[in-house]
Amino acid sequence: MGAGALKTSRDILALWGYPHEQHKALTEDGYILSLDRIPNPGRPPVYMATPYIASATVFLNLGKGRALGFLLFDAGYDVWMINPRGSAYSTQHVRLDVDDPEYWKFGFHEHAVYDHPACVDTILAKTGYRQVIWAGFSLGSLTFLAMAALRPDYGQKVSAAFLMAPSTTQFYNPGIFLSLIKTAVKAEPLVERLESVVFPHALVRGFQQVACRGEARWICNRLWMTLTSSAHEEDYIGNTYYFSETFPSAGSFRTTWHIAQLGWAENAFRPYIFPSTEKNLRLYGRAVPRNYPLERITTPIFTYTGDSDVLVHPKDYRLVSRSVRSLVRRWRHPDPLFSHADFIFSRRSLVLYKQILRDMAGFFQ
Numbered sequence: 001m002g003a004g005a006l007k008t009s010r011d012i013l014a015l016w017g018y019p020h021e022q023h024k025a026l027t028e029d030g031y032i033l034s035l036d037r038i039p040n041p042g043r044p045p046v047y048m049a050t051p052y053i054a055s056a057t058v059f060l061n062l063g064k065g066r067a068l069g070f071l072l073f074d075a076g077y078d079v080w081m082i083n084p085r086g087s088a089y090s091t092q093h094v095r096l097d098v099d100d101p102e103y104w105k106f107g108f109h110e111h112a113v114y115d116h117p118a119c120v121d122t123i124l125a126k127t128g129y130r131q132v133i134w135a136g137f138s139l140g141s142l143t144f145l146a147m148a149a150l151r152p153d154y155g156q157k158v159s160a161a162f163l164m165a166p167s168t169t170q171f172y173n174p175g176i177f178l179s180l181i182k183t184a185v186k187a188e189p190l191v192e193r194l195e196s197v198v199f200p201h202a203l204v205r206g207f208q209q210v211a212c213r214g215e216a217r218w219i220c221n222r223l224w225m226t227l228t229s230s231a232h233e234e235d236y237i238g239n240t241y242y243f244s245e246t247f248p249s250a251g252s253f254r255t256t257w258h259i260a261q262l263g264w265a266e267n268a269f270r271p272y273i274f275p276s277t278e279k280n281l282r283l284y285g286r287a288v289p290r291n292y293p294l295e296r297i298t299t300p301i302f303t304y305t306g307d308s309d310v311l312v313h314p315k316d317y318r319l320v321s322r323s324v325r326s327l328v329r330r331w332r333h334p335d336p337l338f339s340h341a342d343f344i345f346s347r348r349s350l351v352l353y354k355q356i357l358r359d360m361a362g363f364f365q
Helices: 009-015 068-074 108-127 139-150 176-184 188-194 201-211 214-227 253-261 277-284 314-323 347-363
Strands: 021-026 031-038 045-049 078-083 132-137 158-164 301-305 327-332
Touching (some): 009 031, 021 108, 031 068, 031 108, 108 132, 108 139, 108 253, 132 139, 176 214, 176 253, 301 314, 301 347, 327 347
Parallel strands (some): 045 132, 158 301
Antiparallel strands (some): 021 031
């Protein structure tokens, strides 16, 4: 396998003998997205929304009996997983080539207002259901909140949302990664130059596939633990199948800049602030856009947090608990050292997934 080579959801599902289908969704702004489905026809559809720099495979990498995608299928759900725009699995557009700088001018705001609605509509059309169940992690939780706040008609197409690590404002995030990009994003020429550059996920995968083999994988584990501010030693690469062939596999620089902006002010959870004040005035009618109106959300929401997750600091989480009126419950992982990457790359996530399955079953009884 060549450096940077990819494994797909189909590959992982085939490894365990599970069925697979791929479907396409067309967004209002012309992006053609792929949806990976573990088909369970006639059963309630669950839509799985991915985190930052990841694609559908992230919900399968822990393998049968451990990864949430497998567990949901085994519990009787029809599982649909998005490969967002800019991912290695969703590179098509009706008029733009993936190498065109214009293709990359998007952030998580576009995931929220375009990608998710297109995928939800596709799932409902294919299944005949009137609502999906939402299961999101990190950016997949954040973008649900933004979508349901800005497009309440799509919030109504979600029967309930199960949000792992629902990151929003990042003011109290002490992590090294956010500190670095918060500094970089203030350099406006750098922001404007990089936001049209192809995100180098293939380069990172190529490095991992060469350098992270055998005993040397501790170097890569240490790197990912540092970037995600993991509170303990964890063999993320050893825990998963095809980690280096599937992660990272998505992302844009504007998404990175937008996440950094969420740390500029306390309780800041708002659309992207462009370097040009004139553009902000034209788009938003003000130099700094207003926060996403979380109080408009009516979808029943369950949240799942870890006490050592720097991306959902308790003081930042208060924005969710105070603003979202439809919050049903918050569940905290019993391990005080459970941190952000553990949600999808640690085998200690199994207790979390079992809780989600219990909450789903109880809610829909």
